Amino acid sequence: MxxxxxxxxxxxxxxxxxxxxxxxxxxxxxxxxxxxxxxxxxxxxxxxxxxxxxNTAARALKTRRSQAVAFVALGQHTGSFADPNIGAVMRAANAVLSLADHQMVNLVLDSARDTERVGRYLSGGFVDGVIVVSARAGDPIIGVIRDLRLPAAVVGHPPDLDGAVPFVGIDNVGAAHEIVSRLLTTGRRRVGMIAAAQDRDSCTDRLTGFRSALGPAFDERLVVRVPEHDYRSGVLGMRLLLELEPAADGVFAASDVIAAGALEALREAGRSVPGDVGVVGFDDSAWAVWSQPRLSTVRQPIDEIGTVAARLVLRQLRGEPVDPGGRILPTTTVWRDSA
Structure with missing residues (x-):
């Protein structure tokens, strides 16, 4: 037979x-x-x-659509890949794309060579749209997306978007101002900040909010700048802050993972939290509840950010208008044991 x-x-x-x-x-x-x-x-x-x-191949030939959307994570430092927010944004965006029968394609940029390679990939018609996270001012990938007129959404708000690419983000200035102001109401007088990745709009905006909350009490010497969003940077940043100001009694960390590292350095130095030093973070990530004591922090609507980003891309693919001014979503101050 x-x-x-x-x-x-x-x-x-x-x-x-x-x-x-x-x-x-x-x-x-x-x-x-x-x-x-x-x-x-x-x-x-x-x-x-x-x-x-x-028959997706036949459909692609007929419609000139790949039914794929790229999720581009811009690295440039190892902390980007340790950031739990990026994974959460990706999952939420993928859920929306999946319901619309679109495949997510994950692309990671961690070098100039990666930028060139991904730029060629985007130019090749392999994806219909792009979601970008961790973009910086002047990032060349944003220029590629703008030149190709690809339907896109940026998570965050780099200052040079100029309305050419819609964005979704939060009010980092206002959120930082609010949590630092609340830290000050606990009686803290010498409050410093561990600031990271100052080439990203979210981090520069959090420093701006910190400065505005302190007002005349702001002391530039108490801002310790570290290059990366990771635990080690939090440890080293807190050690340096204590060297600069042994009487520091409050700390605003630019992210929860940095705040967790700061708690480790404070334990090493024999400082109790919140007795001697109040510590607040940002993100309300898993680090906030893993830490001892648990962190007071700012909760970002991470799932909603990913959902909105994906919907912005899909709306553009359907030819629907989107607000070039972007979307700013609300945050919540979560007060726990560390302050």
Whole structure:
């Protein structure tokens, strides 16, 4: 007996015949168009019964769409990849894209060579849109996206977007001002900051909020700048702050992971938290609840940020207008044991 041949691929004709509708009605359902409730139910039942896998290659040739959206994580320092927020944004964005039958393609940039490679990839038509996280002012990938006129959304708000690429983010200045102001109400008088990654808008804005909350009491010497958002930077930054000001009784860390490192350095120095020093962070990430004591921090709506970013890209792909001014989402101050 000859071996069986390949299974015949189910076509739109087969689905239409089984459902008792026209090919055009089936095509509208497969492409997200409107049909009656009865027709949609009949088509979905036929697909379940006889099986159907869309020919995505043929669809791409016809529509010139890849049904893929790139998620571009801009590294430049190891802390970006340790940041739990990036993973949470990615998961939330992927959930939205999946429901819209789009595949997420993850691209990581950690060098100039990566930038060139990813730029060529984006130019090749392999994706229909882009979500960018951790962009910096003057980032060349933003220029590539702008030149290609790719549907895109940026998480954060680099100062040079100029309305060319929509963004979604938070009010880092206001959130930092609020939590530092609350720290001051606990009686702290010598408050410093461990500031990281000052080439990112979120970090420079948090420093601005810290400065505004302190007002005349702001002392530039009590701002310790570290290059990365990681635990080690928090340890080293806190040690340096204690050297500069042994009487420091409050600390605002630019992220929870930095605050966790600061707690380690304070334990080494024999300082109790919050008895001797009050510590606050930013993000309300897993670090905030893992730490001992648990961190007072700023909660970002991370899931909503990823959801909005994906929806912004999908709206552009459908030809719908988007607000070039972007979306600013609200934050919440979460007060716990560390302050």
């Amino acid at each position: 000859p071996p069986p041949g390949p299974r015949k691929r189910t076509t739109v004709h087969d689905i239409a015949a089984a459902a008792g509708v026209s090919r055009g009605t089936v095509s509208r359902v497969l492409n997200g168009g409107y049909v009656s409730v009865e027709a949609r139910a009949a088509i979905e039942a036929a697909i379940t019964t006889i099986g159907f896998v869309p």
